[in-house]
Amino acid sequence: MKSLRMFPSIKRQLGRMVLILMSACLAPSLLAQGAPDEFIRSISQSVLDDLKADRSLQTGDIERLNLLVERKVMPYVDFQRMTALAVGRNWRAASPEQQRLLMQEFRRLLLLTYSGAVRQVNDLTFQVRPVRAKPDEEEIVVRTQVLRPGREPIQIDYRMQKSSNSWKIFDLNIMGLWLVEHYRNQFAQIVGASGIDGLIQSLREKNQTLAVGAK
Template identity: 50%
Template sequence: MKKILSLFGLLFIFGGAQAAMPAPDELVRAVTGEVLEIVRADDAIRNGDPARIAALVDEKVLPHFNFRRMTMLAVGRDWRQASPAQQDRLVEAFRTLLVRTYSNALTQYRDQTIAFRPLRAAATDTTVQVRTEVQQPGAQPIGIDYMLERSDNGWKVFDVVVAGVSLVTNYRGTFAQEIRSGGIDGLIRSLEARNAELASGAAS
């Protein structure tokens, strides 16, 4: 279940900026379908080939996250304590954690489907919520809500709400504990250690 949540909770994959920007739900629907088709057809990805997974993530995912805002939201008020250099390391470490979690979860995809709920947003809105539902045989559907903001480079995801739980809020409590225990540098060390652990697991 955790792997399924990781997969669909981190499936924030949308097309690049266009002259006439499509509605965010249309982007989610079109590009999610494209990526899942790639996963279904690529045995190397399903078998955990790191190079093939990295190529897919680099092409379809990374350009469309607002990792800095996600990190700021996850760190919360302690963000202001961090120096610019520490902020950059936090963003990089959190970005790496999310990407590696997503990459690992890609190998777990099988026959889940995604249903889209009607978009409730005005054309002038700069922040929207795209609501979807992951449907899986023999299990209850899982609600996934994507929070996006409009930018000059297209829509960017800055949070995902899985079964009512915000991704960035969920991390905030853990990050606050790490900061209380070891300061900003302690949080950075913890994230980097976790990333090293995930990288070691992928390599093995």
């Protein structure tokens, strides 16, 4: 069975990306209904301050991070669409139960893979570029820069969609690498070799390995 891969440099960069995603999503619902760039700009700094003040999160406490994501991040992410895009055309071939398991294991993969990034939160600040969105636009990309002392900034784009008059994130791009595309290529190879159940099992095994390493 093919296994999931993550190059170390990409893992570190994506870790920071997902950390900023967390910051961008911890917002009151009224902010999510406003302009997408304001949605991200208005709350990111205050949430980063909260993360900096929480030592248990900075040590990579999986349970507390999981609770944080579940309560305050997931409502602002279209995770079903994100998972479906990552799985690609094979998503429609999956049964409802397989889709549920794929979402469950993919979500846990992201959580476990990037939990270590919170340890570096103290060095991060960011800038959000203004967006000129038309009133009837339903999808948009918000561009930001993550600033690190003495190092080149990291370019991060948020792909967002408007749903029920509020914005949700369904993909991210860091330095030219879209998160969904990165996993889609790997997932397609695994499904081609082992089917949907093989992908679920591969995700589960990867998560078990990461969970042991996180202890």
